[in-house]
Amino acid sequence: MTTASSPMDVSGTAKRKVLISGASISGPALAYWLHRSGCAVTVVEKAGALRAGGYPIDIRGTAIEVVRRMGILPRLRDAHIDSRRCTFLDAGGGEVVSVSPSAVAGGVEGQDLEVRRGDLAASLYALVRDDVEFLFGDSIDTLDESAHGVDVAFHSGQQRTFDLVVGADGMHSATRESLFGPEERFHRYLGYCFALFTLPNTFGLSREVVLWNTPGRAAALYAVGDSDELHAFLTFHRPEPPFDALRNPDAQRELVAKVFAGAGWEVPAMVDALRDADDLFFDTAGQIRMPHWSRGRVALVGDAAYAPSFLTGQGSSLALAGAYMLADSLATNRDHTAAFAAYERGVREFVTMNQALVDNGAATLFPTTARALEQRNARLRNLVTLPSAPARPAHSALTLPEIRL
Numbered sequence: 054m055t056t057a058s059s060p061m062d063v064s065g066t067a068k069r070k071v072l073i074s075g076a077s078i079s080g081p082a083l084a085y086w087l088h089r090s091g092c093a094v095t096v097v098e099k100a101g102a103l104r105a106g107g108y109p110i111d112i113r114g115t116a117i118e119v120v121r122r123m124g125i126l127p128r129l130r131d132a133h134i135d136s137r138r139c140t141f142l143d144a145g146g147g148e149v150v151s152v153s154p155s156a157v158a159g160g161v162e163g164q165d166l167e168v169r170r171g172d173l174a175a176s177l178y179a180l181v182r183d184d185v186e187f188l189f190g191d192s193i194d195t196l197d198e199s200a201h202g203v204d205v206a207f208h209s210g211q212q213r214t215f216d217l218v219v220g221a222d223g224m225h226s227a228t229r230e231s232l233f234g235p236e237e238r239f240h241r242y243l244g245y246c247f248a249l250f251t252l253p254n255t256f257g258l259s260r261e262v263v264l265w266n267t268p269g270r271a272a273a274l275y276a277v278g279d280s281d282e283l284h285a286f287l288t289f290h291r292p293e294p295p296f297d298a299l300r301n302p303d304a305q306r307e308l309v310a311k312v313f314a315g316a317g318w319e320v321p322a323m324v325d326a327l328r329d330a331d332d333l334f335f336d337t338a339g340q341i342r343m344p345h346w347s348r349g350r351v352a353l354v355g356d357a358a359y360a361p362s363f364l365t366g367q368g369s370s371l372a373l374a375g376a377y378m379l380a381d382s383l384a385t386n387r388d389h390t391a392a393f394a395a396y397e398r399g400v401r402e403f404v405t406m407n408q409a410l411v412d413n414g415a416a417t418l419f420p421t422t423a424r425a426l427e428q429r430n431a432r433l434r435n436l437v438t439l440p441s442a443p444a445r446p447a448h449s450a451l452t453l454p455e456i457r458l
């Protein structure tokens with residue numbers, strides 16, 4: 054059942070009204086497919102505008118097919134970063150080895166894509182902005198489910214009713230919290246924290262990644278294209294999450310400075326730049342693991358439901374494939390309970406395989422002991438002599454159905 058004011062589709066059936074919270078990757082991707090299958094879609098995003106954030110993300114395997122079916126593959130190929138090399142350094146800044154970036158990630162050269170997150174978000178948004186209602190600078194305050202739908206009170210004071218609500222609001226999803234309880238219940242901490250920020254490219258780097266390691270600490274400079282800006286990444290091992298620092302940027306800066314005190318190479322300059330950075334993003338590396346991704350008329354997609362962590366490099370790919378599968382399940386099943394169950398059945402194994410990458414070696418880029426670091430370096434040296442590293446089966450472990458439009 055839908056509310057009396059529901060618009061009709063061409064067959065005279067009331068259009069499903071769906072509210073999506075979050076306009077990054079999974080939100081706009083889901084909006085696209087739901088609109089195409091005849092839903093009336095609203096997206097609410099707490100940021101005042103589409104977030105530009107340019108750090109590089111990968112699109113691989115099954116997710117390549119999703120963006121192909123959306124018609125944005127050529128645009129994303131143009132946006133492909135195409136880094137030339139990834140150079141690993143030792144404690145003193147000496148070169149250990151230099152390899153092709155796709156070899157390190159187990160990607161398929163010439164097929165997989167690496168684009169700025171903001172470029173992917175902008176491509177997705179451009180596809181839907183004329184067909185989907187966007188509410189920027191707003192968020193959901195409360196959700197009340199009744200027999201006829203979900204009554205939503207927005208932070209702005211607006212009150213509306215939707216047939217379904219989907220949380221695409223990321224790892225720290227407020228939708229998940231309001232429905233399923235605190236994040237701690239579902240967060241699997243992976244033992245690392247990271248700080249991400251930009252700094253001027255005074256290092257002469259171009260289309261490359263340089264990664265410095267000592268046991269338990271890593272610092273990377275990422276030159277995307279020939280930009281005069283670099284993405285800096287400082288990550289470190291910490292057995293327990295630093296709860297005190299998570300909501301306090303000053304404490305985050307202090308913690309990073311303490312952990313990296315005495316480090317070699319350009320790390321002191323990076324720590325200095327971090328003090329002045331106005332775009333610091335600090336978080337723990339973790340995964341979201343939930344027994345179910347929906348309750349009643351509300352479902353979760355992307356990082357909100359199954360964040361795999363940056364260590365897998367698969368977050369955006371899971372977000373794109375998950376959005377497609379959720380839309381397909383809703384197009385196939387008019388009953389939302391059956392649709393959400395089909396979505397979980399269709400995606401669960403794919404998610405599990407990709408989340409398991411952290412247990413199968415993805416985290417070994419950041420070893421925590423001297424011995425593990427030596428072993429990693431030996432493996433990287435071997436990559437130089439191999440024609441190419443095998444693609445990871447998990448990336449393509451989902452075959453997409455034809456969506457019923």
Ligand SMILES: Cc1cc2nc3c(=O)[nH]c(=O)nc-3n(C[C@H](O)[C@H](O)[C@H](O)COP(=O)(O)OP(=O)(O)OC[C@H]3O[C@@H](n4cnc5c(N)ncnc54)[C@H](O)[C@@H]3O)c2cc1C
Nearest residue numbers: 075077078079099110111192222223355356366367368369
């Ligand atoms: C440092 C780093 C490196 C990464 N590297 C890779 C990589 O190499 N490859 C890869 O595939 N992935 C990578 N990822 C992960 C990738 O960015 C995410 O997996 C992907 O963006 C998930 O998309 P999403 O749309 O589900 O969530 P998000 O991108 O987190 O988007 C959530 C959206 O919801 C909005 N929002 C949050 N709360 C609310 C609210 N209450 N109301 C309304 N809106 C809200 C946010 O503003 C945001 O726009 C990386 C992530 C990080 C942090």
